[in-house]
Amino acid sequence: MDVRGSALWERVDVAHLAVLRELAEHGSVTAVARATTMSPSAVSQRLATLQRRLGVVLVERAGRGVRLTDAGRALAGIAASVSTALAAAEAEWQDYRGGVAGTVRLATFHSAGELLVPGLLDRLAAVPDILLETFDEDVSQDDFAGLTADYDIVVAHRSDDVLAPARGPVEVRPLLREPLDVALPLGHPLAGRSRVAPADVIDEDWIVPPAEFPLDRVLTAIAAQAGSPARVVRRTTHLPLMEKLVARGHGIALLPRHTTRDRAEGRLVLVPLADLRAGRVIEALMRPDRAARRAVQVVLDALVDEAAPYAA
Template structure:
């Protein structure tokens, strides 16, 4: 049954006449009569009958009004509940985040999310490359992704991006390395070193490849491992050197040096479907991501 017609029937029952119902509904009496006739045809029963110069409800009409009260009250409760989601950061927000950003951001973010009443954030770590982001944005409310600093900003007509953080990449050296006394190192000085990299297509590898293209010096990658914790352990044990993000992983048994004369960094961004941030819950998660990123970058 049409909800609008049920509302007309209830107004007629409450007001006692077509004219009064029309006045309450801000429409014409003929429109009210038309809606009552349409509802009557829909249910296949007479809902009104003549009474003097007007109409009155039949027994079937009175029974339907009683049920309509329950239905409309339930709808009003549902609408009121939805209003709280429109006006306050309540409900579930699904977040996909690449693992090393999770290592860096999630400990602080989860504290921030827990402080917001009614906010339920579901987080999944996804080892993603930039081309995979649009498909992930179809499954998640927010996708935290990364790209090489020299790569073009992520653009798509139906996706929006909030920049979270520029994270410099430093060369990680084992203790006692021959360049340990240097404040910065030249890529040429590392030409013969064994490098530990990530899989081809991931932003840190993109940075290494773009550096090689700019300098003409191609690093010799001997291992490809996507987990920075493992890479850090291998470097500390003397199995090679690596580019590691500055804020994500700290180990006391590693030496970290910036590359001289080269801007090496990755950009971390939150990507979401157009309009998703109109939901207060999504907007709150984004705002907390920006705040936590600022703490990390300045702290």
Template structure:
């Protein structure tokens, strides 16, 4: 049943004549009559009958006009609630973060949002490659991801992307390593070292491989581990060295040193479906992510 036609019927019940309805709705009388005939065809029962030079509602028409009050009232309440969602940050915001990004940003992000009682963040950690990110925006309002310095940006025709921060990648060495006191470290000096790196296709491994191409120094990768906390522990115990993000590492016994003469870093980004950031609750979470990332990078 067409809601607009129900409104026309309700107006006729209130105002009594088609002419009065037409004036109230800024329609022509013929347009009002056409809407009433269309509604009558929809419900399959006569809603009006001739009354002198005008029309009046039948019993069925009166019943439907009265029920229309309930329907239109409910729709008005729904519209009012929707207006509150449009203007006031509220509701659930589904956020996916890659694990080390969650370690870096999530606890203080949730603290920043603690006074936003109407906004609830539903977090999931997702070990993602850049190619998987656009697909994840179908399930999440915000996808916090990372890519290396030389990776292409995300397709702006598919998603919106906001840079949160650029995190340098340093070589992680055990405290007793001969190069632990050197700052910076030349990649060539690390030839023959045993490297621990994430799986192929993940951003930090992409950086390590791109550095190898540019410098001609091919790293020997002895372990593939995606959890940086495990990698840090292995480095601290002398089982290898690694390329790790500067702001994320906090394991005692691990020394971070920048690489000499090369640009090594990862871009941490918040990716959303096109236009979804217009929702106030999503915008609040994005703003909090940007603020937290700015605090981390200072």
């Protein structure tokens, strides 16, 4: 069949386009199958059907997997635009019908979930037809954008002393900036200070997250300003564990002020840093087609409202 003269939309199915777009996001047929709850053979069949209808090669073998050709990447970009337009149309239709419903998948790193999710659920109780599913995802700050392939909203953090990482076609909604304070045991000689400078604390034993997490990047800035390397004795992403270790005198740490403040009383002291802007920026990341969904917009607005008191 000669398909060269027929319009694109006469030859393709939106569902087939969606599979191609997911392949561009996830990188493998197996990953697409997992994300779409389809079988790998069904994913491959849809890709084969799309290629046959268009009469052009969209994917090619690459080792044990496949990769998009130039034509495949071009059509995947079109597929993203189509998905966004369809989501926007569905949002308008829900507005017309006077209701909003759907499932929204929200991924947060641990301390942001602790800070924001309980109040978010309180707010969403007024919208019972929206089902919010929450997931824990704590990765290095440059890897949060990749999670938008699997979730509708990804709450990410990054240190505020660096430019935002390259994120590709991802929408970003600022939520808040959270200061980072130096956490000290109650009996520490510096615990009574109103502020501490990098030179005051650089020689301490430090408890920090893995490299490339915002808290660790701030410690790097402290070391640079003090002109001496930090002595790291323990690494963990679990903030409650960091708090317990500090409280028992096993080191000091950088901890987020709003998240830690309530648990710090009677256990440890939070002291702001002097001469250094120390904080993390918390943002919501979304693929454009997900951001266009009405249910996602409702959850996002509620998330922004929940973060507002901390953003002031």
